[in-house]
Amino acid sequence: MDIQKLETFTQLAHHLNYSKVAEETYTTQGNISKHILALEKELGVQLFNRSKRQIILTEAGHELLPHAQTIVQQVAIMREKATEISHKNQQFLTIYTIPTLINYPALEKIADFRRENPAVLLQLKETENQSLSSVDFLDENSLFFTRLFQLPEHSFEYKVVDEDRFVAVLPKTHPLADEKQLALEMLQKEAFLLLGQETGLLTPLHQLCQQAGFVPENNYGGSRIDLILNMVASDLGISLLMEKTIKDKLPENVTYTPVTPNKTSQLCFVRTKGAHSTINDDFWRSVTN
Structure with missing residues (x-):
């Protein structure tokens, strides 16, 4: 027996309106009628009296409705349990x-x-x-x-x-761009473009700069590394970034140099x-x- 036809039977018994059931089940009134006729043929009884003005349950329909409702409810419970088991077993x-x-x-x-x-x-x-x-x-x-x-x-x-370290990111035209390594104190008068607090990098950078005797003034504060690199390329300042996050992304006129003191991140x-x-x-x- 088709559970969908039993569901249609219980819904139509509740609403007594083909149009309402069709709307709720996203189908047509014709399909609702076909479900009911097929179920009546399978059961060998008429479930509804139909007229042009109204639809009502027959005596047989009244007697069979509780059984249909029980089946529909049990199938719903079984489906819910199956979903629960599926989710439980899903890796x-x-x-x-x-x-x-x-x-x-x-x-x-x-x-x-x-x-x-x-x-x-x-x-x-x-x-x-x-x-x-x-x-x-x-x-x-x-x-x-x-x-x-x-x-x-x-x-x-x-x-x-992996591990990573801070580097100074500079325009290639910067006077310190050719240095093999830079002491942070050499950068204390620079305009800095640093990532914001949410990246987890600002606090260790401040600690390093304080070791070098200054507090950097941050002229950026966001989280977009690509934007910082383009601002450095436009000579709007320099930056301190993690080496591996930038080494393959540098604009043509930007370079980077290791700094000291430094902090290694894991x-x-x-x-x-x-x-x-x-x-x-x-x-x-x-x-x-």
Whole structure:
């Protein structure tokens, strides 16, 4: 017996209006009529008395309606349970990542894992860099790819996949552009174009500059590295950026130079300590330090 015809029967018994049922089920009145006629033929009884002005349940329709409603309700419960089981069995992993993921080997590791596990629902969600103490989105099914200047506290575990360092980004016409390495104190009078606080890079940069005896005045404060590079190319200032995020993106008239003092950042996959989903553990094992 076709469950769709039973659903049509219960809906028509409720509304007693072909047009209303057709509207609710996104079909035509003709299809509703066909469902009812087919069901009546299968059951061998007439379910509705029809006239030009109204439609009403027959005595047989009244007697059979509760049984149809029970079947429809049980099928709905079964479908809901099946969906719940399907979601429970679905293997999925969410990786939260900073926007500069593409510059590091982490992207290749994620792609390799995806190729080897095509059935896994793998979601990448971009988020800004932030201190682990403020992270509230990690659970048994998720990881965080992020940049750290200090390795995680005891409640986290991590795998380092790369390292990076600060460099000074200058127009090639700048008097210091040919230096092999720059002491930060040599830049204290420069106009700086620095990334904003949300990138996690501003605080360590301020700390380095303070070590060198000055506080840089930031004339940018956003999160777009490409915009900073173009502003440097237009001679609007200089910048301090992570080397691997810019080395293949430099405009023709822009160069970069290592600075001292400096801070090395670790690019890590991070997750909370404790129990994790099977697929989370599989990914974790696939990442080599």
